[in-house]
Amino acid sequence: MSPLIITLWISNIFFDTLGQIAFKYSATAPNNRDGWFYWLDLAKNHWVWIGIASYVFEFLLWLAFLTLVPLSQGVLLASLNIITIMLVGRVLFKESLTLYRVIGILLITVGVIFVGMAV
Numbered sequence: 001m002s003p004l005i006i007t008l009w010i011s012n013i014f015f016d017t018l019g020q021i022a023f024k025y026s027a028t029a030p031n032n033r034d035g036w037f038y039w040l041d042l043a044k045n046h047w048v049w050i051g052i053a054s055y056v057f058e059f060l061l062w063l064a065f066l067t068l069v070p071l072s073q074g075v076l077l078a079s080l081n082i083i084t085i086m087l088v089g090r091v092l093f094k095e096s097l098t099l100y101r102v103i104g105i106l107l108i109t110v111g112v113i114f115v116g117m118a119v
Contacts, residue, residue: 016054023048
C-alpha cells in the first residue's frame with residue numbers, strides 16, 4: 001500500500017473511533033433523562049459536536065480512501081475500527097473484553113493483514 005492510502009486509512013479509523021467515543025461520552029453525560037430535556041442537554045454537550053465533526057472528517061477521508069482502493073478491499077480494511085473502538089472502550093469505559101471478543105479481534109486482525117497484503 002502507498003503511504004497516502006495508509007495515511008487515509010489510519011486517519012479514517014482515528015476519526016471514526018473518536019466519533020464513537022465522543023457519542024458514548026455524550027450519551028452518558030446528561031443527568032436529566034426526561035423527554036425533550038434529554039435532547040436539549042445533548043445539544044448543549046460538546047461531545048456531541050466533537051462526534052459530529054469527527055464523522056464529517058471521517059466521511060471525507062472515506063471518500064478519498066475509496067478513490068484509491070477497490071470498495072471490497074476498503075470495506076474490509078475499515079473493519080479495523082471495530083477493534084480500535086472495542087479497545088478504547090475497554091480503557092475509557094471499563095467495558096469487558098470476553099474471550100469471544102478477543103477471538104474476534106484476532107480474526108479481524110488476521111483478515112485485515114491478508115486484505116492489506118493484497119492491495
